[in-house]
Amino acid sequence: MEWKVEPHEDPDWGYARNRLFILKTPLAEYSASVYTAPLETPYGRFYGPNRDYSWQGLLLGPHGGRIYKLLDAVYFLPDRRGKLDAVDVSISPSRCVYTYRREDGGTIRLSYTLRQTRLGVDLRVDVGEPCKFAVLLDCRDAETWDRSDYGFRIEDGRVHIRPSGTPFSMVVQGFDGVEFVDLEVEWVYKLGDGFRRLEDGVVKFIEHRRLVRVPVLLHSKEGIIVHVPTSQELPEATEAKVSLPGAGLVADALRLRVENLSRFSTFIDGLWVPEAGSWWFRRPWTRDILEGLRWNLKTYVEVLGWGSRVRRLLIHMLETLSELGGLS
Incomplete structure (x- = not known):
């Protein structure tokens, strides 16, 4: 069961009506806007969803009474280069899929799936063909503006990321090539955290700006998994497939x-x-x-x-x- 929405922004009321998706588990959630905001880098143009609010991305918690942000976004760059145009976004409770049209008329799909097991949380990002992935990090207590230092190591075909600002680490897997780039990108969250102020007689959102870090580019034949392990086994996930009568x-x-x-x-x-x-x-x-x-x-x-x-x-x-x- 899924619903399709157009991949556009809505400027009405200062973009207050922009649509977004949220994938949820008992411990985590991943959210982004349906509008695609390409990321220009020295390595090419990467594609991925915009973040209008600084709370969007991968959150974990409550943990010790706090909510933590780990990822801002995951972007991709196909090996088959060329401009991509957003077609639509399909959203279900467990998955979100962005469909793009190539210059040759073909399509490519970017999907996000969030899953919780007893051993942690998995954010799976699939494209279905060879591409590079950029993982945008912003690891912190979600209610502070602190910046983390990061420890990295590659072991057994996995990238282990240990941020200083959260009690959680990350393990990225599913790739066949690593390129260290250590980029920093200033992202503008035009809706901030939803608060507004009056400027020259006009009500406007208070935008936020954050430096997010891209330490590596990961090449994969299909997709990657960002695994967040937990120190204790997690309870059974609460989501349920609902059986109700009727059609339409x-x-x-x-x-x-x-x-x-x-x-x-x-x-x-x-x-x-x-x-x-x-x-x-x-x-x-x-x-x-x-x-x-x-x-x-x-x-x-x-x-x-x-x-x-x-x-x-x-x-x-x-x-x-x-x-x-x-x-x-």
Whole structure:
């Protein structure tokens, strides 16, 4: 089940209506805009999705109460050079695919898939033909402007990346060639983190600017995997394939809505909790948990079959209420 959108920006309301995609797991999410923003480098023109907000990219957390950003984006440059024009973007709960048209009329597809296992999180980026990949790093606590130092090593056909600003490391695999370039790119996030101000009688977004780092270019025959290992085994992922009766656009939209609801969940000390959304909202508050249960209780229990999860969560909240004399 997927939905196609046009790969364009929308200048209305200062680009506030720009569309984006978000792939979610209990520990991580990857998001970008549907608009393609080519990256000009001394090594050629790389293609990939724009980031309108500085919160877009690969996020992990909550971990110790914090949200961490690891990647800003992953771009590609086909071995068969030539201009690419964006055609459309297909989005499903587990994958996002950008389709481009070549100058000769052929097509090429860039896909992103985010998956969580008990051993960590995998961001898979596929093109399906030989190309170079540029991994744009911006590793930090997502709510600070700190910059990380990076340690790199290549071992057993993998690039190991250890940033100083996060408790997570990364392992990139699936490539057959490495070129060290150590580029720095200043990226302009024209929508910042969503806050606006009044300038000369016009309401405008407060843009953000960040230096993102491209340490290496990786050549691959098809695609690469960015693996983020975790120090402890992770709980079972919460997403579920929804089986509901009916056919047509409305039925498909309902199934997609319930499947997406199943992904708006995380775990705190092994306890399942519904969360309010993405970016800084990945940290669930008591208000978010209660609102999620209030509006989605029947769906959680009767459609997704999560009655035992809901029961354990309610018992935990009642015990917390008894111990602390209130919820916060």
